[in-house]
Amino acid sequence: QTVVTQEPSLTVSPGGTVTLTCASSTGTVTSGYYANWFQQKPGQAPRALIFSTYNKHSWTPARFSGSLLGDKAALTLSGVQPEDEADYYCLLYYTGGQLVFGGGTSLTVL
Amino acid sequence: QVQLVQSGVEVKRPGASVKVSCKTSGYTLSDYYIHWVRQAPGQGLEWMGWINPNSGATTSAPKFEDWVTLTRDTSTNTVYMEVNSLRSDDTAIFYCAYGDLFYMAVWGKGTTVAVSS
Numbered sequence: 001q002t003v004v005t006q007e008p009s010l011t012v013s014p015g016g017t018v019t020l021t022c023a024s025s026t027g028t029v030t031s032g033y034y035a036n037w038f039q040q041k042p043g044q045a046p047r048a049l050i051f052s053t054y055n056k057h058s059w060t061p062a063r064f065s066g067s068l069l070g071d072k073a074a075l076t077l078s079g080v081q082p083e084d085e086a087d088y089y090c091l092l093y094y095t096g097g098q099l100v101f102g103g104g105t106s107l108t109v110l
Numbered sequence: 111q112v113q114l115v116q117s118g119v120e121v122k123r124p125g126a127s128v129k130v131s132c133k134t135s136g137y138t139l140s141d142y143y144i145h146w147v148r149q150a151p152g153q154g155l156e157w158m159g160w161i162n163p164n165s166g167a168t169t170s171a172p173k174f175e176d177w178v179t180l181t182r183d184t185s186t187n188t189v190y191m192e193v194n195s196l197r198s199d200d201t202a203i204f205y206c207a208y209g210d211l212f213y214m215a216v217w218g219k220g221t222t223v224a225v226s227s
Contacts (some may be wrong), residue, residue, distance in 0.1 A: 001172075032214035038155070045205055045220050046147075048156065051213035089155050093212045097160070097169040099145070104154040 002026055004092055006102035011110055012080050020105045021072040022090030028071040029092065035073035036091040037066060039084075040104075046089065050075060077107075085109040112136040114144075114206050114218035117122060121224045122196050129192040130221045132206035139182070140164035144189045145214050146180065147205045158204075160211070196225045 003025040012018040019034065022035060037050040048057050050066035053073060063079045073092070077084055090102040117131040132144060146158040159170030161180040168180045189206060196220040204221050207214035 036213050038214075040155075045217045047217070048207075048208075048213070048215050051209075051215070052111075057215060087154075091155075091157065092189070097211060098171065099157045099160075100171075101147075101155045101157055 001104045002094060002098075002100050004090065004100045004102040006088075006090060006105045008103070009108065010107040011108045012077070014080060014082055014109055016080050017076065018080060018107065019069065020075045020077075020088055020090075022071060022074070022092065022102050023072045024092055026094070029068065029073045031068065032093075033073065034093040035066065037064075037073075037075045038089045038091065040087045040089065041085075051087075066102070080109055082109050112208055114208060114216060116204075116206060116221045117219040119222045120154045124197055124225055124227055125191060126196050126225075127194040128196060128223050130204050130206075130223070132189045132191070132218055133134055134187045134189065134208065135157075137208070139184055139187045139189075142208050143210055144182070145207045145209060146178070146191045147207060147214075148202045149205070149220075150199075150202045154195065158191070163189060190202070193223070196223070198225050198227070201225045 005023045035053045038046040040046040054066050068085045087104045089104045113135045115133045143160045145160045146157045158174045161168045163182045182189045207217040209215045
């Protein structure tokens with residue numbers, strides 16, 4: 001069974017920069033995993049931020065960016081705002097049309 | 111703009127089935143995939159499967175293969191997810207999301223399914 005791993009929690013100061021990562025139990029995450037990133041605030045549906053590793057949706061704030069970092073996919077928030085406090089989930093695509101979410105990262109802005 | 115409107119809260123007994131709907135608007139249903147995602151209380155997101163509304167083809171995560179049926183009605187631009195043999199630990203919010211094979215863009219607000227005797 002494929003497992004996608006994220007940091008369980010991270011803390012960042014307002015105005016700071018933080019990077020969240022997303023690893024696959026199958027090995028190095030490449031662009032072929034088409035990494036997606038989602039933000040979820042309490043009581044709300046998830047909101048899509050990044051697709052296909054690097055691409056932003058039209059509504060994604062400029063301070064969010066996606067990349068590959070070493071053997072993982074990464075989401076970087078630059079100039080963090082208090083409203084960025086939320087849970088963040090990555091999603092990876094696997095051969096055969098299967099997708100797997102990571103366990104999520106709880107981001108605290110403090 | 112793209113909108114996904116999901117059906118309302120469901121309360122079911124263990125062993126029952128439930129059918130959740132996801133009515134789409136603002137785009138051509140057959141042009142994009144619909145994914146389904148489960149979130150148990152206090153837990154993370156689980157991808158359940160997708161349907162290609164153009165062909166009706168579906169793929170499900172192994173965990174949900176024998177438990178979930180995905181269908182669509184192109185005449186009403188609505189996609190359905192049916193789950194059978196519910197158990198109390200199946201209580202969750204079920205989301206539909208529009209996108210392609212590799213991504214999900216716009217999400218519905220979710221449908222809460224509560225299973226209790």
